[in-house]
Amino acid sequence: MSGATIRLARPGEAPLLAAIVEQAYAHYVPAIGRRPAPMDDDYAARIAAGEAWVLEAEGGLAGLLVLEARPGHLWLDNIAVDPARQHAGTGRRLMRFVAEEALRRGLPEIRLLTNALMTRNLDFYRRLGFMELERREEKGFRRVFLAIPAARLAA
Known part of the structure; x- marks a missing residue:
């Protein structure tokens, strides 16, 4: 993915972000019985707040991140990769950027959550070295909370 940039x-671009998320998460709807929360996020508001990042490659958007600075950590609220660009290192590239951004902001840890039924996501995060913090039900979702030191993910 030479020439790709994260910005x-x-x-x-909010409709483009919403379209990527819609495509990336659609296969989870039957598994969890409803739309995952990122499918209904307000991407125009995320962009206005400076929380939405995109990976631009080959003249289009390959993926996106939603990042929130929180006390002591960078919260990864969403990562989504265009399904046509999955399994090509796009997710790992985005995650490396998350680690670099956390360190740039002086935040030592990255945290996120995913649905317990999103087993592909859980496997991906565990392969990267994320550790499970807790599981709990919120807003009707069975959520798994994970964390990793930013320096470990950046290595």
């Missing part, structure tokens, strides 16, 4: 999402 803040631009005003007007």
Whole structure:
């Protein structure tokens, strides 16, 4: 993916982000019985807040991140990869950026959650070295909370 860049999402790209998320998460709807929360996020608001990042490659958007600075950690609220670009290192590239961004901001840890039924996501995070913090039900979702030191993910 030479020539690919990660940058803040631009005003007007919200529909593109929503489309990537819709495609990336659609296969989970039958598994969890409803739309995953990222499918209904307000991407225009995320862009306006400076929380949405995109991976631009080959003239299009390959993936996105939603990042929130929180006390002591960087919260990865969403990572989504265009299904046509999955299994090509796109997710790992985005995760490396998350680690670099956490360190740039002086935040030593990255945290996230995923649905307990999203086993592919859980496997991906565990392969990267994330450790499970807790499981709990919130808003009707069975959520798994995970964390990793930013320096470990950046290595």
